[in-house]
Amino acid sequence: MTDLTTADIPMGPWVPRHVSWLEMGLYFGGALLVAALGTWWILKNSGQVGLDAPDHRRKLHEKAVPRLGGGPIFLAVGLACLAAGYLGGLGWSRWLPVAICNALMFSVGFVDDLKPQGAKVKLIGQIGTALILYALGVSIDTLSNPFGEGSISLGWWGLPITLMWLVSIPNIINLIDGMDGLAGGFGLFLCLTLAFIGYYGLQPDVLVVALAMAGALAGFLIFNLPPAKIFLGDGGAYLIGFFIASVSLFTSNKGSVIGALLVIIMALGVPILDTLFAIIRRAVRGVPIFNADAEHIHHRLILLGFSKGRALVALYSVCLALSLVGLSVLLTKGVALPVAGAFLLLLALGAARYLGYVRSWRSFREQIDEVMERRRKREFFRAYGRVLDFEVERCESLESFSKQFEHGVKRMGLGLSAQSGSLPETLKLVSGMLCTIHHPQDGTETSEWHLRLDVLLPALERCVEKWGSLPSCLQQKVANPPLVTSIPLQA
Known part of the structure; x- marks a missing residue:
């Protein structure tokens, strides 16, 4: 598409200019019913596949929960769109590229829900899907002024801007999917916003597909509100994000895509802000940007004393307000x-x-200095973890490495045995072996200790691979590990 407008799109008899309220209700209600029944079926027949187990660090739910909620949503939207195309005469052919690529993006996440694939694999899949959609003609090549005359031709910039839009929104939605009902609820508000834009812009096809997705999300939310019985998973989060990103490219009418995108960007204010805070937080602290943590906006609200329900209502209210601001x-x-x-x-x-990312604007410089000092310490611990990894290759015997490992643990402020006031942490290796390491209660944040413990895992994995056993200083801890925090190996 050289310009994302509907001025050049033929409005033949297969594109009706009006959708009745009854039809709107049928598309919304039908998708809701299919998604609700599909979700119920998964809950009744879920086995050991696609379960999200608690880790007592970020995932604080009491038992393993299915994370295959994207499946019923995908099914409901697909059936609704087929009905709109064949029965409602909404011309599904021009939506075929969008439908194909939404299915591909859903598949990228759904496969990961069944068996984790790693961040790099998923990112490659996302970029590949976005490139396919671009190659099929859905792109941002010209930005016409939605508030007046004139336009800007993007030229070769159209490709990176289109890819950035199509890849960033699914990841933003996935990033906020850390609390029951949050990502699904935000997706519901955003789809209703898209439906209004379609109604206002006399685009019944946009109206119908957005209502179908909104209905599917409403049906899923019946089982996803706190306490959640099922999670979206990456498949569901990627589907919602890519649906919003791709459908928004069809919502400009005799104007420019930038008008619709501005509305979506403003409606996405909370997740965009959360993503921005996360990037800044991790960059300043020297933590990889894709490393998960428990300091998102919803986590902060819980720490401030909000219940999950109250936090969800507060975030929904902000999302609704921002959607109205965007529409204004x-x-x-x-x-x-x-x-x-x-x-x-x-x-x-x-x-x-308010959320505590900044303790005080007056002491902001002091807070930055503290963060930078903490970052230097983290760099030391990561470097020492790599040293222990190298020691596995250098040492000729397990006993020799055991001495080096015990020395390294002490350098990190940790201990191999219980001391007065210390807390035990259990590390779980890929092989299933467990070992216990203790850390003092000295006011240091728990997340800081977890970071130190994480850097020990690669060396322990290589140790087991080379000698078939853990260092002797840890072996006595394996038999009866305490039931405390389990720290999985990071990819």
């Missing part, structure tokens, strides 16, 4: 844009302070 920009043809921008800026600053 579209409806006023840009007049409300300065007010919306100021609102978003104040929201970001207020959230940073």
Whole structure:
């Protein structure tokens, strides 16, 4: 597409100019029913496949929960769109590239839900899917001014901008999928926003597919609200994000894609802000950006004393408000844009302070200095972990490595035996072996100790691979490990 407008799209008899309220209700309600029944079936027939087990660090649910919720949503939306194409005469042919690529993006995440594939594999799959959609003609090549005359031809910039849009939104949705009902609820609000844009822009096909996805998410949320009986999984999160990103490219009518994208960007204010905070937080601390942590906005609200239900209502309210702000920009043809921008800026600053990311604006410089000092310590621990990894190759016997490992553990402030006031942590290796290491209660955040413990795992894995056993200083800990935090090996 040289320009994402509907001015050049033939409006033949297969594209009706009006969808009745009854049809809207049927598409929404039908998708809701299919998704709800599909989710119920998975819960009744779930075995040991696709389960999300608690780890007592970030995943605090009490028992293993199925994470295959994306399946019923995909089925419901697919059936609704087929019905709209064949029975409702909504011209499914122009949506074929979007449908194919949404199926591919869902598959990338769903395969990972069944068997973890690693972040790099998933990213390659996401970029590949976005490239296919671009090659099939769905792209951002021209940005027309939605608030006046004129346009900008992006030229070769169209490819990276299109890829960034199509890849970033699924990952943003996946990033906030850390609390019951959060990502599904946000997706519901965003799809209703897309449906309004389709209705306002006289695009019944956009209206119908957005209502179908909203209905599917509503049916899934019946089982996903706290306490969740089933999770979206990567398949569901990627499907929601890619659906929003791809469908939004069809929502400009006699104007520009930028108008619709501005609405979506504003409606995505909370997850975008959460992603921005996470990137800044991890970059400043020297932690890999893709490393998961328990410091997202919803985690912070829980720490502030919110129940899961109250935190969810608060975040839903903000998402609804931002959706309305975004729509106001579209409806006023840009007049409300300065007010919306100021609102978003104040929201970001207020959230940073209220959620505790910034303790005080007056002492902000001191906080940065503390973070940088903590980052230097982390770099030391990671470097020492690599040294222990090299020691496995250098040492000729398990006993020799055991002495080096015991020395390294002490250098990191950890211990191999219980001391007064110390806490035990259990490390679980890929082979299933367990070992216990203790850390003092000295005011250091638990997440800091977990980072130190994580860097020991590669050396222990190589030790077991080379000698078939753990260092002798740990072997007496294996038989009866305490039932405490289990730390899995990171990819």
